Amino acid sequence: MVKSMKRRHLLKALGLGCIGFGIAPEILAKTVRGYFAGATYSTDGGLKDYLHKIHNFNHPHHDDLQIDSNLYGAFESTVMRLRRLQKLVGHGNFHILNFSDGLLLARNYSKVGRFTKSELSFMETIFYEDGQHYGFLGQKPIKEITDQVKKNDVVKIPYSGNYLYKDRSIEIFERIKKELGDQVVLTSGIRNVMKQFLLFLNKVYDSNGNLSLASRSLAPPGYSFHGNGDFDVGQVGYGALNFTGRFTETEVYKKLSERGYLKLRYPQDNMLGVRYEPWHIKINADV
Numbered sequence: 589m590v591k592s593m594k595r596r597h598l599l600k601a602l603g604l605g606c607i608g609f610g611i612a613p614e615i616l617a618k619t620v621r622g623y624f625a626g627a628t629y630s631t632d633g634g635l636k637d638y639l640h641k642i643h644n645f646n647h648p649h650h651d652d653l654q655i656d657s658n659l660y661g662a663f664e665s666t667v668m669r670l671r672r673l674q675k676l677v678g679h680g681n682f683h684i685l686n687f688s689d690g691l692l693l694a695r696n697y698s699k700v701g702r703f704t705k706s707e708l709s710f711m712e713t714i715f716y717e718d719g720q721h722y723g724f725l726g727q728k729p730i731k732e733i734t735d736q737v738k739k740n741d742v743v744k745i746p747y748s749g750n751y752l753y754k755d756r757s758i759e760i761f762e763r764i765k766k767e768l769g770d771q772v773v774l775t776s777g778i779r780n781v782m783k784q785f786l787l788f789l790n791k792v793y794d795s796n797g798n799l800s801l802a803s804r805s806l807a808p809p810g811y812s813f814h815g816n817g818d819f820d821v822g823q824v825g826y827g828a829l830n831f832t833g834r835f836t837e838t839e840v841y842k843k844l845s846e847r848g849y850l851k852l853r854y855p856q857d858n859m860l861g862v863r864y865e866p867w868h869i870k871i872n873a874d875v
């Protein structure tokens with residue numbers, strides 16, 4: 589579906605020339621061990637280019653991947669239909685809406701309308717596309733487009749419009765709430781496949797079809813650990829700034845950091861192709 593791209597050279601040589609770029613050794617070690625042992629960045633220049641990209645994540649880059657022009661129509665109409673679907677079910681419910689239930693609702697409510705064949709095929713292509721083609725190098729916890737979040741497994745967090753998993757996330761969030769009090773807020777919890785589709789495709793839409801740019805700040809559907817228990821926290825009253833580097837200036841960030849809660853999914857200068865996300869709490873430190 590996307591323009592072919594030269595195979596990326598990854599990080600066998602990572603431990604050699606990159607300390608000077610400010611990457612912590614433990615991140616390097618984990619990266620090489622966990623994600624792409626055997627691959628290599630051929631030069632320091634390649635690494636510098638990579639870091640430039642994730643530091644300037646919101647700007648287009650010369651080798652970014654764009655949506656093919658012949659798929660643009662299906663892409664745009666999918667975005668619009670997903671927006672209508674979210675409006676129909678409400679933001680809270682949309683967080684946990686499954687793919688199949690979403691299709692059914694769209695078909696049954698004329699203000700959303702049935703997903704067309706070309707929209708479904710577009711969504712399938714996006715879901716099963718290898719994130720590495722965009723430059724997204726994280727794991728894929730949600731394997732199938734039809735994977736379900738079961739209502740019995742989740743709990744709605746009052747006043748947030750967000751849900752957390754009963755068995756893995758709520759306990760950590762409750763502990764954080766108890767220790768930090770009312771100044772901490774849950775900014776994003778569980779996101780099922782439909783929600784991640786809309787978030788990712790909205791970003792692609794705002795970036796004129798740039799899949800790589802979008803994937804530097806939003807995981808493609810299937811690749812988000814919000815489907816698997818991770819959640820985002822913020823400082824009350826900080827609004828959209830909670831999703832920027834300014835979050836690190838807040839009391840909430842300082843306290844979470846001191847208390848050891850910030851086992852980050854996307855640390856500074858990570859090698860997963862993703863910007864620094866100090867607000868994103870990793871639930872299972874092993875994955």
Ligand SMILES: [Zn+2]
Pocket residue numbers: 776814818819820865867868869
């Ligand atoms: Zn997050």
